Amino acid sequence: MSAPNDIILFHYSYSPYARRVTWYLTLRGIEYAQCIQPPVLPRNDLTALGVNYRRIPVMSIGRDIYCDTRLILQKLEERFPNGGLGARKDDEKAIERLLEKWTVETPLFSRAAALIPTSLPAMKDPKFTKDREDFSGRPWSKDALERGRPESVAYMRSCFDLLETTLLADGRDWILKTVKPSLADIEAIWPFDWLVEMKGSMPASVVSEKQFPKVYAWIQRFRAALRAAKSTGPTPVSLKGAEAVKLIVSSEFAEPNGGVDANDPLGLKEGMEVEIYPTDSGFTHRDRGRLVTLTAREVTVALRSRVGDKEMRIHVPRTGFRVTKVGGGPTGSSML
Ligand SMILES: N[C@@H](CCC(=O)N[C@@H](CS)C(=O)NCC(=O)O)C(=O)O
Numbered sequence: 001m002s003a004p005n006d007i008i009l010f011h012y013s014y015s016p017y018a019r020r021v022t023w024y025l026t027l028r029g030i031e032y033a034q035c036i037q038p039p040v041l042p043r044n045d046l047t048a049l050g051v052n053y054r055r056i057p058v059m060s061i062g063r064d065i066y067c068d069t070r071l072i073l074q075k076l077e078e079r080f081p082n083g084g085l086g087a088r089k090d091d092e093k094a095i096e097r098l099l100e101k102w103t104v105e106t107p108l109f110s111r112a113a114a115l116i117p118t119s120l121p122a123m124k125d126p127k128f129t130k131d132r133e134d135f136s137g138r139p140w141s142k143d144a145l146e147r148g149r150p151e152s153v154a155y156m157r158s159c160f161d162l163l164e165t166t167l168l169a170d171g172r173d174w175i176l177k178t179v180k181p182s183l184a185d186i187e188a189i190w191p192f193d194w195l196v197e198m199k200g201s202m203p204a205s206v207v208s209e210k211q212f213p214k215v216y217a218w219i220q221r222f223r224a225a226l227r228a229a230k231s232t233g234p235t236p237v238s239l240k241g242a243e244a245v246k247l248i249v250s251s252e253f254a255e256p257n258g259g260v261d262a263n264d265p266l267g268l269k270e271g272m273e274v275e276i277y278p279t280d281s282g283f284t285h286r287d288r289g290r291l292v293t294l295t296a297r298e299v300t301v302a303l304r305s306r307v308g309d310k311e312m313r314i315h316v317p318r319t320g321f322r323v324t325k326v327g328g329g330p331t332g333s334s335m336l
Helices: 016-028 044-048 069-077 089-103 107-114 125-135 142-167 183-197 213-232 241-249
Strands: 007-011 033-036 057-060 062-069 273-278 287-294 298-304 311-317 321-325
Touching: 007 241, 016 069, 016 183, 016 213, 033 241, 044 183, 044 241, 057 069, 057 183, 062 069, 069 089, 069 183, 069 311, 089 107, 089 183, 107 183, 142 213, 142 298, 183 213, 273 298, 273 311, 287 311
Parallel strands: 007 033, 062 311
Antiparallel strands: 007 057, 057 062, 273 287, 273 321, 287 298, 298 311
């Protein structure tokens, strides 16, 4: 077994974040391997690689491990520049990046997630709810979820409205008036597609095809484009955990280190022992290693895999993650 293009995506199929990446790969026809993960911890395959980060998806290219879809999509755009889906003009790039920030970095997705019907089997499974308590750092309560629902419906309605009355208002097929879906469509569509697919997430009297015909039609077009790309494109190679781990630890690095910016506001130095972790959720799962890259857009630490004792490099985006020097010091604490 091998991984086409050395890419292995660790995910589970109903992760809306993972779909951002699988859709991108499908629309581009890029071959890859996948290693399906359980929806709750433990995730032994990632642990074997030395990865503590607990969110999904994670992508490896050789011994470089990329966390967070913002960084994963950027890396794929750079690694496969011919036929990339990213915008070319500055104002279009701005729309694309602002859409990424809107859907990934604002409360939008947690509002969407608050609309998961509490009648879904997973929501009644104590293993799942306990796992998500640990993830969010907040106690799980069906009553609190039900009480918060009307506010979240109102929040999401305003998001549907924004798309209906601005970006899609003139009847265009795709956000940047492209002939096919572009990265801007992926950046925008994923939470909306997820909610529309999830029966019972929103009352039809408030959010439906009737109130938001352009958003619903855009979602249908996007799904059709994906179906078409899937029917002609490559099927991902499925790897078992042990196979994926073996392939990764015996491969090379995909890219050189990016260096540590001497001007970075944190004042950290190359080679320092640091911890990296997300600031919004899953923050108790930290990766500790030697700082090898610190730039305006990325942080990378080198650590060793548990299986095979090989150096691995864990990459995360520069924003939405905290980097702290092990043992304290100037960056060892924060109020946030
Ligand atoms: N900002 C992250 C968010 C990823 C995220 O929150 N993923 C969800 C799955 S959709 C997750 O990891 N949930 C907890 C889990 O699966 O352990 C990204 O863009 O990749």
